[in-house]
Amino acid sequence: MIEMSAGITRATEGFGGTVWNILGQTYTLKSESDASMGWHALLPAGTFVPPHIHPTQDEFIYMIEGKLDLELGEQKSSAGPGDLIRLPMNKPHGLFNHSSADVRCLFWVAPARKLRALFEKIHNLTDPGEVVRIAAQHEVNFLPPKS
Numbered sequence: 001m002i003e004m005s006a007g008i009t010r011a012t013e014g015f016g017g018t019v020w021n022i023l024g025q026t027y028t029l030k031s032e033s034d035a036s037m038g039w040h041a042l043l044p045a046g047t048f049v050p051p052h053i054h055p056t057q058d059e060f061i062y063m064i065e066g067k068l069d070l071e072l073g074e075q076k077s078s079a080g081p082g083d084l085i086r087l088p089m090n091k092p093h094g095l096f097n098h099s100s101a102d103v104r105c106l107f108w109v110a111p112a113r114k115l116r117a118l119f120e121k122i123h124n125l126t127d128p129g130e131v132v133r134i135a136a137q138h139e140v141n142f143l144p145p146k147s
Contacts, residue, residue: 002033004033015029020123021123022131025044037108039107041107043068043104048097050094052140053092054089059087059109060085061095061105061107064104065081066081066097067097072091073093114139
């Protein structure tokens with residue numbers, strides 16, 4: 001069991017020194033417990049997270065800098081600094097940085113489930129197909145591309 005510890009994770013640090021490279025995006029762990037997991041994300045211009053579903057987690061994104069274009073099921077929207085994106089479990093969603101600037105945001109999921117194990121396994125992988133395969137083993141289901 002992982003219980004949340006009291007303390008401060010500094011702006012330039014990852015909790016326990018943990019930082020992942022996920023297909024060109026930088027995820028810096030900020031907090032972790034069985035109940036939730038939070039990480040700062042840097043999504044460079046042109047990067048994205050394809051549509052997927054978390055069947056066992058609610059996900060949230062607090063926008064710090066930049067603009068994300070979103071697919072929330074069939075709905076398209078965008079979010080900018082100060083906005084909170086709410087992604088209930090089982091709701092398909094995709095995130096896209098179509099701009100020419102970086103996006104910085106804070107993600108968190110509740111409960112944490114298998115997400116840290118997923119990030120550990122896909123850290124520095126460059127094959128999107130392998131990422132999709134491993135994600136399915138860790139309760140994140142990527143949707144097939146639209147035709």
